[in-house]
Amino acid sequence: MTVVLAHLAPDGVLVSPSWDEARVAAHGAGTPLGSETVALHQAHRRTLACDVRAATDLPPFLSSAMDGWAVCGSGPWVLVGSVLAGFAHGARLCDGDAVGIATGAAVPDGATAVVRREDGVVVDGLLRAEAVAGRHLRPAGEEAPEGSLLIAAGSVLGPAHLGLAAAAGADTVDVVRRPTARVLVLGDELLDSGTPGDGRVRDALGPQVPAWLERLGVDCVGVTRVQDTLDAHLVALDSADDVDLVVTTGGTAAGPADHVHRAIAARSGSLIVDSVAVRPGHPMLLATLPGRRWLVGLPGNPQAAVAALLTLGGPLVAALLGRPLPVLGAAISPVDVSAPPHATRLVLAALGPDGVEPTTHHGSGMLRGLAVADGYLVVPAGGSTAGQVLRWLPLPP
Numbered sequence: 001m002t003v004v005l006a007h008l009a010p011d012g013v014l015v016s017p018s019w020d021e022a023r024v025a026a027h028g029a030g031t032p033l034g035s036e037t038v039a040l041h042q043a044h045r046r047t048l049a050c051d052v053r054a055a056t057d058l059p060p061f062l063s064s065a066m067d068g069w070a071v072c073g074s075g076p077w078v079l080v081g082s083v084l085a086g087f088a089h090g091a092r093l094c095d096g097d098a099v100g101i102a103t104g105a106a107v108p109d110g111a112t113a114v115v116r117r118e119d120g121v122v123v124d125g126l127l128r129a130e131a132v133a134g135r136h137l138r139p140a141g142e143e144a145p146e147g148s149l150l151i152a153a154g155s156v157l158g159p160a161h162l163g164l165a166a167a168a169g170a171d172t173v174d175v176v177r178r179p180t181a182r183v184l185v186l187g188d189e190l191l192d193s194g195t196p197g198d199g200r201v202r203d204a205l206g207p208q209v210p211a212w213l214e215r216l217g218v219d220c221v222g223v224t225r226v227q228d229t230l231d232a233h234l235v236a237l238d239s240a241d242d243v244d245l246v247v248t249t250g251g252t253a254a255g256p257a258d259h260v261h262r263a264i265a266a267r268s269g270s271l272i273v274d275s276v277a278v279r280p281g282h283p284m285l286l287a288t289l290p291g292r293r294w295l296v297g298l299p300g301n302p303q304a305a306v307a308a309l310l311t312l313g314g315p316l317v318a319a320l321l322g323r324p325l326p327v328l329g330a331a332i333s334p335v336d337v338s339a340p341p342h343a344t345r346l347v348l349a350a351l352g353p354d355g356v357e358p359t360t361h362h363g364s365g366m367l368r369g370l371a372v373a374d375g376y377l378v379v380p381a382g383g384s385t386a387g388q389v390l391r392w393l394p395l396p397p
Contacts (some may be wrong), residue, residue, distance in 0.1 A: 030319025
């Protein structure tokens, strides 16, 4: 586990870890949480913990690839019955025999080909057509022999994976356990309901952080409001001993009402990342707590908090799920974008027919730009120019 904390440079300037260093450290801080067995219908978007192998040949028997007739030898053929999917003909076909057959049905013993329905004509009980030996037959094991690897451990299961596992004979799969989380919303200035005013604002993170966590693959079990006192922080941390991940909002800076650092220290936690050279989201942190728990501290400004959650929370959760560090995409910046000389800048942008376009309302306390964005352009320190290829951090789908 790599620890990256702010440090003093030789010239006495406080230097925060880079955005890339923070992502790598966050991913390195997590370990998979163990596995559980779930039914296939519960496994969508879960991470496979054990390989899925074919319990039988796929397909399990010689079958028809078309609606038509299974024939033996050369024609014309005498119709001696029919077979539908899910049934067997029973008798072996002899030279000159044909049976009507449905797609996917088991081909009778003795059959040498299948004639498509549109290629044959039946007159007075005789089928007349041209047949090519082996045509339109699906051999047993054509897709996968018994025992072959179908889905590797570590795969994130999509709909096609679930269908393949079912076709292979699986009723359940072993998946990595999803992390559980509690969100601690800090700040006496926050209102739970009603219209903001008189120095108080609505809590915009309590409603959205659990949803972002869910998209990352976390089960959020509750949101708790915490007063701006150290004692209240300690009580809240102690009450969150039943989850893998504690996510705090606000209190990560060094102001008079910021108690997160002191609470972590008081509960024998260890900092892994403390501040990151990125805008927005700078005063973020990641720590471990006793009892194999992790804490992600987000700044209080709403847009900055989401940027911080994707910076530290996304990589950490990926590790807890046994997944690799999320790979960033690429996008061409349509405009010049400024950035601080010593910090990465994350710029909200939307996908359109002509590429990406930065949204408006980029302030760290604003949400309108986030509401219409698809992700962040990752702008290097010092800024970028129009036409430059930048990295792309997508919002969780």
